[in-house]
Amino acid sequence: MAETEGVRRRDFINIAAVSAAGVAGVGIVIPLISQMSASADVLAASSTEIDISAIQPGQAIKAIFRKQPVFVRNLTPKEIEEANAVDASSLRDPQTLAERTKEGKENWLITMGVCTHLGCVPLGAGEGEVKGEFGGYFCPCHGSSYDTAARIRKGPAPSNLEVPEYEFSSDTVVKIG
Template identity: 75%
Template structure:
């Protein structure tokens, strides 16, 4: 039987093994602990990614929204002096083929007479001055102006006329009369050929 002094020096001979440090850890224990720590952090990172991915993904635009983000317009059938209505991002879009007379009328207006001063050149593309593309939404309260359809009232300035509150636009779709504060909005667009335009 071990003496009291021997027991105090080594209370449990099975706790201390060969190669133990002063804290009772071996190199194997340290490596195992490091591995477990790394594995736990990796598992937490993967879990966070799995949770975050659907949340981030739901902020992307849906397929139907992406499909509506651009509008292709074929200009081939639009005669000079004619306009068509189509849609762009669920809003009416007016595409108008201006006649030389309409272009001259728009260019003859001094900018000082305009509430929202813009030249026709600023509202059309270089080399395509006859093509005026605007949203068909009155800048007053969002009504759809007349003037793009066959036989519709174009107002006193020959452009568009809003039947809701009497805003009148000229041949360059610039506000000339009534409560609307701004010209009809010209969206981003580009000519992909002489007869095709991509809006958006």
Template identity: 75%
Template structure:
């Protein structure tokens, strides 16, 4: 036992030097263990949140749309659905193709040729999203008897945007052409969009 002569009061106990080091190691071990358990717990708590950001099965099922084009006559258009948005598929006549080709690209707000907007060898098939690029309204012109506007393509009744036969903006507030989604022909009459 330590005495007053050693500089220790009678109420204090002296801990041997080896015990202090052992307590510090134990304390460090407990800190590391607590942080590790908290990290694993946080990971387990965040995993469902991150997993909820993955697309659901119904969204994955709608990620592509297959269309049979055999019933669409030249000059006709159909409305379909692609990822819960309207999709316009139009079989252009030779006159509509010629009309689109004679427009000087430099005069267009969003310069694109008809060939830029269609597949090689399939310039008669114009496939666009049926969403006006101004505020997202659905333009007219794909249904039978609908107003196609002054350029013979599509007309947005919300704010008067007019698109030509190639789906290019020609008049009105829309800043860009109707969007062309990714698509591929799997045969002469079947196209897969997406």
């Protein structure tokens, strides 16, 4: 009879020890995971809204998103026509203008303002800046030229200017991020 009591006591001690270790483990893991969450200031910077009502056709502006420049361009019908006339399969990074814009808002091209070669900021969004030989953007660091759809056409850049996630909150406001 004493033998069975010892086994039961030992089982109880093992279960109690494993349970205590499990509770302690959870108590350590939850704060560890919680501290890896983004802080409030980072979450606030995760999206930005831009008023596009003052941007005229053919004009572009620079904005800031996640501490990087963003280009918002209101394409003219001629620029849209030029971009659509290019055979996408002939491009280094084949994308059509329709793939880079939202349906029904093809005149609004929104891209990150960071050259995909080495991270310089291309020219072409500001008034009077050089737009390169394809009428889009020109990176002065190493000579990459982008067309009106911000697709790489010439130079060392390996890919098109990145199009961030965005949506139109209204006809005059776009939310990036």
